[in-house]
Amino acid sequence: MTTTRRPIVAGNWKMNTTVPEATVLAAAVRTAVDGVHGVEVVVCPPAVSLVPVHAVLDGSDVGLGAQDAYFEATGAHTGEVSVEMLASAGATYVIAGHSERRARFGDTDDWVSRKVRAILSGRLVPIMCVGETLDEHDAGQTDAVVTRQVRAGMAGIGAHEALSVVVAYEPVWAIGTGRPATPEGANETCGTIRAVVADLFGAAVAEAIRIQYGGSVTPANATSLFAQPHIDGALVGGASLVAANFGAVVSAAAARHG
Numbered sequence: 001m002t003t004t005r006r007p008i009v010a011g012n013w014k015m016n017t018t019v020p021e022a023t024v025l026a027a028a029v030r031t032a033v034d035g036v037h038g039v040e041v042v043v044c045p046p047a048v049s050l051v052p053v054h055a056v057l058d059g060s061d062v063g064l065g066a067q068d069a070y071f072e073a074t075g076a077h078t079g080e081v082s083v084e085m086l087a088s089a090g091a092t093y094v095i096a097g098h099s100e101r102r103a104r105f106g107d108t109d110d111w112v113s114r115k116v117r118a119i120l121s122g123r124l125v126p127i128m129c130v131g132e133t134l135d136e137h138d139a140g141q142t143d144a145v146v147t148r149q150v151r152a153g154m155a156g157i158g159a160h161e162a163l164s165v166v167v168a169y170e171p172v173w174a175i176g177t178g179r180p181a182t183p184e185g186a187n188e189t190c191g192t193i194r195a196v197v198a199d200l201f202g203a204a205v206a207e208a209i210r211i212q213y214g215g216s217v218t219p220a221n222a223t224s225l226f227a228q229p230h231i232d233g234a235l236v237g238g239a240s241l242v243a244a245n246f247g248a249v250v251s252a253a254a255a256r257h258g
């Protein structure tokens with residue numbers, strides 16, 4: 001299968017790095033990916049570090065993302081941050097529906113959908129996460145779960161908007177466990193996701209939309225994951241906290257592209 005999809009590798013720093021640590025890591029990432037072409041590179045630091053990291057990345061090709069957003073524009077929502085606020089801090093991507101948000105902070109399919117729509121309305125790029133738990137995986141429900149999550153998360157958006165959505169397939173059992181999905185298994189589920197997108201928005205959108213794999217991606221397994229036709233990059237957690245490792249994952253994506 002030939003594809004013109006531009007790979008996208010995003011680092012999800014989660015709740016790691018103080019502000020000074022985030023700027024040091026961002027500078028190291030900037031250096032590590034300098035000269036790598038053909039890959040969209042994004043770092044997603046904690047919200048408090050968006051502004052200083054944006055300054056560190058100024059003039060580079062490394063994009064800036066937030067880890068979450070609330071879907072309301074303004075108002076009495078103590079502790080939450082709106083899409084417009086994130087954009088004003090320099091973010092151009094926002095992760096929506098990460099499994100940790102779904103499992104621990106009550107993000108439902110409906111909330112993920114509202115967040116995706118809010119992110120699109122703000123003209124930012126949603127990185128929408130889907131993926132099954134270990135119980136669902138063992139019960140053979142993977143396709144049913146990701147189909148439900150993709151349909152729900154992309155509800156109410158048009159084909160043109162869908163084109164800019166990045167879907168991250170992250171099996172919950174593979175996140176932070178050092179036990180990634182097999183490349184073939186990840187590819188199969190990313191193919192299922194692409195088929196759902198085709199059903200919702202047509203074949204052209206399905207062919208163009210980027211689908212990342214996430215869950216224990218490292219320099220050691222990135223090349224075999226990116227060799228799969230439906231995997232267009234990665235959402236990287238732990239390995240994104242070490243600039244050399246993240247840079248190596250980005251290079252693996254560039255090699256696939258080239």
Ligand code: PGA
Nearest residue numbers: 175176215216236237238
């Ligand atoms: P991990 O996290 O790479 O540490 O498994 C991935 C993620 O949660 O996005």
